[in-house]
Amino acid sequence: MKFRNLATSLALSATLLSAQAFAELTIGFSQIGAESAWRSAETESIKSEAEKRGYTLKFSDAQQKQENQIKAIRSFIAQGVDGIILAPVVETGWDRVLKEAKAADIPVVLVDRGIKVKDNDLYLSKIASDFVFEGKLAGAWLAQETNGYANIVELQGGPGAAPAIDRKAGFGQMVEQFPGMEITASQTGEWTRTKGKEVMEAFLKAQGEEIDAVYAHNDDMALGAIQAIKEFGLMPGKDILVVSIDGVKAAFQAMVDGELNATVDCNPLLGPLAFDALEMAFNGKDVDKWIVQKDKINVQQDAAEMIDSRMF
Numbered sequence: 001m002k003f004r005n006l007a008t009s010l011a012l013s014a015t016l017l018s019a020q021a022f023a024e025l026t027i028g029f030s031q032i033g034a035e036s037a038w039r040s041a042e043t044e045s046i047k048s049e050a051e052k053r054g055y056t057l058k059f060s061d062a063q064q065k066q067e068n069q070i071k072a073i074r075s076f077i078a079q080g081v082d083g084i085i086l087a088p089v090v091e092t093g094w095d096r097v098l099k100e101a102k103a104a105d106i107p108v109v110l111v112d113r114g115i116k117v118k119d120n121d122l123y124l125s126k127i128a129s130d131f132v133f134e135g136k137l138a139g140a141w142l143a144q145e146t147n148g149y150a151n152i153v154e155l156q157g158g159p160g161a162a163p164a165i166d167r168k169a170g171f172g173q174m175v176e177q178f179p180g181m182e183i184t185a186s187q188t189g190e191w192t193r194t195k196g197k198e199v200m201e202a203f204l205k206a207q208g209e210e211i212d213a214v215y216a217h218n219d220d221m222a223l224g225a226i227q228a229i230k231e232f233g234l235m236p237g238k239d240i241l242v243v244s245i246d247g248v249k250a251a252f253q254a255m256v257d258g259e260l261n262a263t264v265d266c267n268p269l270l271g272p273l274a275f276d277a278l279e280m281a282f283n284g285k286d287v288d289k290w291i292v293q294k295d296k297i298n299v300q301q302d303a304a305e306m307i308d309s310r311m312f
Protein backbone atom coordinates (compact mmCIF):
# COMPACT_ATOMS: atom_id res chain seq x y z
CA MET A 1 0.00 0.00 0.00
CA LYS A 2 1.43 3.38 -0.94
CA PHE A 3 2.18 5.59 2.05
CA ARG A 4 0.54 8.67 0.58
CA ASN A 5 -2.68 6.74 -0.15
CA LEU A 6 -2.69 5.39 3.35
CA ALA A 7 -2.21 8.84 4.85
CA THR A 8 -4.96 10.31 2.68
CA SER A 9 -7.46 7.56 3.31
CA LEU A 10 -6.98 7.79 7.04
CA ALA A 11 -7.15 11.60 6.90
CA LEU A 12 -4.06 11.75 9.03
CA SER A 13 -2.51 14.92 7.70
CA ALA A 14 -2.48 16.54 11.16
CA THR A 15 -2.07 13.38 13.23
CA LEU A 16 0.91 11.05 13.57
CA LEU A 17 0.58 7.68 11.93
CA SER A 18 0.26 4.87 14.44
CA ALA A 19 2.51 1.83 14.69
CA GLN A 20 -0.42 -0.22 13.34
CA ALA A 21 -0.57 1.94 10.22
CA PHE A 22 3.19 1.47 9.65
CA ALA A 23 2.67 -2.28 9.85
CA GLU A 24 0.77 -2.11 6.57
CA LEU A 25 3.72 -0.59 4.74
CA THR A 26 6.29 -2.24 2.52
CA ILE A 27 9.97 -1.32 2.47
CA GLY A 28 12.55 -2.34 -0.12
CA PHE A 29 16.11 -2.99 1.10
CA SER A 30 18.91 -3.10 -1.45
CA GLN A 31 21.92 -4.66 0.24
CA ILE A 32 25.44 -4.83 -1.26
CA GLY A 33 26.09 -8.50 -0.56
CA ALA A 34 27.54 -10.62 2.22
CA GLU A 35 31.26 -9.90 1.87
CA SER A 36 32.01 -9.49 5.59
CA ALA A 37 30.79 -10.39 9.06
CA TRP A 38 29.98 -6.71 9.50
CA ARG A 39 27.65 -6.68 6.50
CA SER A 40 25.84 -9.82 7.60
CA ALA A 41 25.22 -8.14 10.97
CA GLU A 42 23.78 -5.11 9.18
CA THR A 43 21.46 -7.26 7.06
CA GLU A 44 20.24 -9.08 10.15
CA SER A 45 19.65 -5.80 11.99
CA ILE A 46 17.46 -4.41 9.20
CA LYS A 47 15.55 -7.65 8.65
CA SER A 48 14.84 -8.16 12.35
CA GLU A 49 13.79 -4.54 12.88
CA ALA A 50 11.34 -4.77 9.95
CA GLU A 51 9.86 -7.90 11.47
CA LYS A 52 9.69 -6.39 14.94
CA ARG A 53 7.78 -3.37 13.64
CA GLY A 54 5.55 -5.45 11.37
CA TYR A 55 6.72 -4.11 8.00
CA THR A 56 6.82 -6.23 4.88
CA LEU A 57 10.46 -6.15 3.75
CA LYS A 58 11.52 -6.82 0.18
CA PHE A 59 15.19 -7.79 0.32
CA SER A 60 17.63 -7.78 -2.57
CA ASP A 61 21.29 -8.91 -2.44
CA ALA A 62 23.26 -7.14 -5.19
CA GLN A 63 26.26 -9.50 -5.15
CA GLN A 64 28.60 -6.46 -5.06
CA LYS A 65 27.24 -5.00 -8.32
CA GLN A 66 25.82 -1.48 -8.64
CA GLU A 67 23.82 -2.52 -11.72
CA ASN A 68 21.98 -5.08 -9.57
CA GLN A 69 21.20 -2.39 -6.99
CA ILE A 70 19.83 -0.09 -9.67
CA LYS A 71 17.65 -2.93 -11.00
CA ALA A 72 16.42 -3.68 -7.47
CA ILE A 73 15.49 -0.04 -6.83
CA ARG A 74 13.58 0.11 -10.13
CA SER A 75 11.76 -3.06 -9.19
CA PHE A 76 10.89 -1.64 -5.74
CA ILE A 77 9.49 1.47 -7.44
CA ALA A 78 7.46 -0.65 -9.87
CA GLN A 79 6.05 -2.66 -6.97
CA GLY A 80 4.98 0.56 -5.22
CA VAL A 81 7.00 0.22 -2.01
CA ASP A 82 6.55 2.93 0.64
CA GLY A 83 10.23 3.44 1.38
CA ILE A 84 13.66 2.23 0.31
CA ILE A 85 16.73 1.44 2.38
CA LEU A 86 19.91 1.47 0.28
CA ALA A 87 23.43 0.40 1.27
CA PRO A 88 25.25 1.76 -1.81
CA VAL A 89 28.17 -0.32 -3.05
CA VAL A 90 29.94 2.69 -4.62
CA GLU A 91 29.72 6.47 -4.23
CA THR A 92 28.78 7.62 -7.71
CA GLY A 93 26.23 6.80 -10.40
CA TRP A 94 23.00 7.07 -8.38
CA ASP A 95 21.45 10.31 -9.70
CA ARG A 96 19.16 8.86 -12.33
CA VAL A 97 17.62 6.03 -10.33
CA LEU A 98 17.18 8.19 -7.23
CA LYS A 99 15.38 10.79 -9.37
CA GLU A 100 12.98 7.98 -10.36
CA ALA A 101 12.38 7.13 -6.68
CA LYS A 102 11.82 10.80 -5.87
CA ALA A 103 9.38 11.18 -8.76
CA ALA A 104 7.44 8.24 -7.30
CA ASP A 105 7.45 9.95 -3.85
CA ILE A 106 9.42 7.15 -2.23
CA PRO A 107 11.84 8.23 0.51
CA VAL A 108 15.30 6.64 0.32
CA VAL A 109 17.42 6.15 3.43
CA LEU A 110 21.11 5.40 2.91
CA VAL A 111 22.67 3.04 5.41
CA ASP A 112 26.37 2.79 6.26
CA ARG A 113 27.79 4.31 3.05
CA GLY A 114 27.44 7.73 1.50
CA ILE A 115 26.98 8.75 -2.14
CA LYS A 116 27.88 11.72 -4.31
CA VAL A 117 24.85 13.12 -6.14
CA LYS A 118 24.22 16.53 -7.73
CA ASP A 119 21.17 17.09 -5.53
CA ASN A 120 21.28 15.86 -1.94
CA ASP A 121 17.48 16.02 -1.80
CA LEU A 122 17.48 12.80 -3.81
CA TYR A 123 17.80 10.92 -0.53
CA LEU A 124 16.20 11.48 2.84
CA SER A 125 19.09 10.75 5.18
CA LYS A 126 22.41 8.92 5.51
CA ILE A 127 22.93 6.81 8.63
CA ALA A 128 26.65 6.13 8.73
CA SER A 129 29.95 6.47 10.51
CA ASP A 130 32.51 9.15 9.73
CA PHE A 131 34.96 6.99 7.79
CA VAL A 132 37.65 9.69 7.58
CA PHE A 133 37.61 9.87 11.37
CA GLU A 134 37.88 6.07 11.59
CA GLY A 135 41.00 6.15 9.38
CA LYS A 136 42.46 8.90 11.56
CA LEU A 137 41.85 6.85 14.70
CA ALA A 138 43.72 3.90 13.18
CA GLY A 139 46.58 6.15 12.02
CA ALA A 140 46.90 7.92 15.37
CA TRP A 141 47.00 4.62 17.22
CA LEU A 142 49.73 3.29 14.93
CA ALA A 143 51.79 6.49 15.16
CA GLN A 144 51.69 6.28 18.94
CA GLU A 145 52.51 2.57 19.01
CA THR A 146 55.52 2.91 16.68
CA ASN A 147 56.72 6.31 17.89
CA GLY A 148 56.10 7.55 14.37
CA TYR A 149 58.33 5.04 12.55
CA ALA A 150 56.74 2.31 10.45
CA ASN A 151 56.68 0.77 6.98
CA ILE A 152 52.98 0.16 6.46
CA VAL A 153 51.08 -1.94 3.95
CA GLU A 154 47.45 -1.05 3.37
CA LEU A 155 44.57 -3.36 2.44
CA GLN A 156 41.92 -1.17 0.88
CA GLY A 157 38.20 -1.87 0.69
CA GLY A 158 36.30 -2.18 -2.60
CA PRO A 159 37.22 0.38 -5.29
CA GLY A 160 34.90 3.38 -5.40
CA ALA A 161 33.23 2.62 -2.05
CA ALA A 162 32.86 5.53 0.37
CA PRO A 163 34.52 3.73 3.32
CA ALA A 164 37.49 2.67 1.16
CA ILE A 165 38.00 6.24 -0.11
CA ASP A 166 37.52 7.92 3.25
CA ARG A 167 39.38 5.41 5.43
CA LYS A 168 42.36 5.75 3.09
CA ALA A 169 42.16 9.54 3.24
CA GLY A 170 41.83 9.74 7.05
CA PHE A 171 44.69 7.32 7.68
CA GLY A 172 46.85 9.08 5.08
CA GLN A 173 46.20 12.50 6.65
CA MET A 174 47.37 11.18 10.00
CA VAL A 175 50.51 9.32 8.93
CA GLU A 176 51.75 12.10 6.62
CA GLN A 177 52.41 14.10 9.77
CA PHE A 178 55.14 11.61 10.70
CA PRO A 179 58.11 11.59 8.30
CA GLY A 180 59.15 8.17 9.65
CA MET A 181 55.87 6.56 8.60
CA GLU A 182 55.43 5.38 5.04
CA ILE A 183 52.72 3.44 3.20
CA THR A 184 54.94 1.18 1.11
CA ALA A 185 52.16 -0.71 -0.68
CA SER A 186 48.40 -0.28 -0.97
CA GLN A 187 45.95 -2.51 -2.80
CA THR A 188 42.34 -3.58 -2.61
CA GLY A 189 41.50 -6.74 -0.69
CA GLU A 190 37.83 -6.31 -1.70
CA TRP A 191 36.66 -6.45 1.96
CA THR A 192 37.10 -10.25 2.18
CA ARG A 193 39.32 -12.62 4.16
CA THR A 194 40.29 -14.58 1.07
CA LYS A 195 41.40 -11.57 -0.96
CA GLY A 196 42.99 -9.91 2.11
CA LYS A 197 45.14 -13.02 2.60
CA GLU A 198 46.05 -13.21 -1.08
CA VAL A 199 47.14 -9.55 -1.26
CA MET A 200 49.08 -9.82 2.01
CA GLU A 201 50.92 -12.86 0.65
CA ALA A 202 52.04 -10.74 -2.31
CA PHE A 203 53.11 -7.88 0.00
CA LEU A 204 55.13 -10.34 2.11
CA LYS A 205 56.73 -11.86 -0.95
CA ALA A 206 57.84 -8.41 -2.12
CA GLN A 207 58.78 -6.81 1.21
CA GLY A 208 59.02 -9.61 3.80
CA GLU A 209 60.37 -8.51 7.16
CA GLU A 210 60.60 -4.90 6.02
CA ILE A 211 56.88 -4.61 6.82
CA ASP A 212 56.22 -3.20 10.29
CA ALA A 213 52.45 -2.85 10.17
CA VAL A 214 49.27 -3.68 8.26
CA TYR A 215 46.38 -1.24 8.05
CA ALA A 216 43.24 -3.02 6.79
CA HIS A 217 40.05 -1.12 5.95
CA ASN A 218 38.03 -3.90 7.60
CA ASP A 219 38.45 -6.77 10.03
CA ASP A 220 37.84 -9.53 7.51
CA MET A 221 40.83 -8.46 5.40
CA ALA A 222 42.93 -8.11 8.57
CA LEU A 223 42.01 -11.67 9.57
CA GLY A 224 43.10 -12.89 6.13
CA ALA A 225 46.36 -10.92 6.47
CA ILE A 226 46.99 -12.47 9.89
CA GLN A 227 46.74 -15.92 8.32
CA ALA A 228 49.21 -14.91 5.58
CA ILE A 229 51.69 -13.54 8.15
CA LYS A 230 51.55 -16.78 10.16
CA GLU A 231 52.07 -18.90 7.05
CA PHE A 232 55.06 -16.69 6.15
CA GLY A 233 56.62 -17.61 9.49
CA LEU A 234 56.16 -14.30 11.31
CA MET A 235 54.00 -13.43 14.32
CA PRO A 236 51.04 -11.14 13.62
CA GLY A 237 50.51 -8.65 16.42
CA LYS A 238 54.21 -8.78 17.35
CA ASP A 239 56.56 -8.95 14.33
CA ILE A 240 53.97 -7.12 12.25
CA LEU A 241 51.37 -4.91 13.95
CA VAL A 242 47.82 -5.21 12.59
CA VAL A 243 45.15 -2.51 12.89
CA SER A 244 41.75 -2.60 11.23
CA ILE A 245 38.18 -1.30 11.33
CA ASP A 246 34.73 -2.79 12.15
CA GLY A 247 35.08 -4.31 15.64
CA VAL A 248 33.46 -7.66 14.84
CA LYS A 249 33.59 -10.48 17.37
CA ALA A 250 36.19 -12.47 15.39
CA ALA A 251 38.49 -9.44 15.52
CA PHE A 252 38.08 -9.30 19.30
CA GLN A 253 38.99 -12.99 19.43
CA ALA A 254 42.11 -12.26 17.33
CA MET A 255 43.03 -9.52 19.82
CA VAL A 256 42.50 -11.93 22.74
CA ASP A 257 44.82 -14.35 20.88
CA GLY A 258 47.42 -11.57 20.55
CA GLU A 259 47.30 -11.55 16.74
CA LEU A 260 45.40 -8.30 16.06
CA ASN A 261 46.49 -5.13 17.85
CA ALA A 262 43.54 -2.79 17.47
CA THR A 263 40.20 -2.39 15.69
CA VAL A 264 38.07 0.72 15.27
CA ASP A 265 34.35 0.37 15.97
CA CYS A 266 31.90 0.82 13.12
CA ASN A 267 28.25 0.22 13.97
CA PRO A 268 26.35 -2.13 11.61
CA LEU A 269 23.22 -2.33 13.79
CA LEU A 270 21.42 0.36 11.84
CA GLY A 271 17.96 -1.22 11.53
CA PRO A 272 16.27 0.75 14.34
CA LEU A 273 17.70 4.08 13.10
CA ALA A 274 16.74 3.38 9.48
CA PHE A 275 13.11 2.66 10.36
CA ASP A 276 12.99 5.61 12.78
CA ALA A 277 14.10 7.89 9.92
CA LEU A 278 11.50 6.49 7.53
CA GLU A 279 8.75 6.81 10.12
CA MET A 280 9.70 10.43 10.77
CA ALA A 281 9.36 11.07 7.04
CA PHE A 282 6.00 9.27 6.95
CA ASN A 283 4.88 11.57 9.76
CA GLY A 284 6.08 14.64 7.86
CA LYS A 285 8.88 15.38 10.31
CA ASP A 286 12.36 16.63 9.36
CA VAL A 287 15.16 14.10 9.42
CA ASP A 288 18.87 14.92 9.85
CA LYS A 289 20.75 14.59 6.56
CA TRP A 290 23.56 12.66 8.24
CA ILE A 291 22.86 10.62 11.34
CA VAL A 292 26.46 10.10 12.41
CA GLN A 293 27.53 6.95 14.21
CA LYS A 294 30.21 7.65 16.82
CA ASP A 295 33.23 5.35 16.75
CA LYS A 296 36.20 4.64 19.00
CA ILE A 297 39.27 2.44 18.84
CA ASN A 298 39.50 -0.84 20.77
CA VAL A 299 42.91 -2.18 21.74
CA GLN A 300 44.27 -5.66 22.49
CA GLN A 301 44.73 -4.97 26.22
CA ASP A 302 40.96 -4.49 26.72
CA ALA A 303 39.73 -7.24 24.39
CA ALA A 304 39.29 -10.08 26.89
CA GLU A 305 37.10 -7.92 29.08
CA MET A 306 35.01 -6.64 26.17
CA ILE A 307 34.55 -9.70 23.97
CA ASP A 308 31.43 -11.12 25.63
CA SER A 309 29.55 -7.85 25.27
CA ARG A 310 30.13 -7.63 21.51
CA MET A 311 26.81 -7.81 19.66
CA PHE A 312 28.11 -8.83 16.23
Ligand code: AHR
Pocket residue numbers: 035036037038039112113163191217218219220245246266
Ligand atom coordinates in the same frame (compact mmCIF):
# COMPACT_ATOMS: atom_id res chain seq x y z
O1 AHR B 1 30.48 0.05 4.55
C1 AHR B 1 31.02 -0.54 5.66
C2 AHR B 1 32.07 -1.56 5.30
O2 AHR B 1 31.56 -2.49 4.38
C3 AHR B 1 32.56 -2.42 6.45
O3 AHR B 1 33.64 -1.87 7.11
C4 AHR B 1 32.99 -3.63 5.72
O4 AHR B 1 33.31 -4.73 6.54
C5 AHR B 1 31.86 -3.79 4.82
O5 AHR B 1 31.88 -4.78 3.96
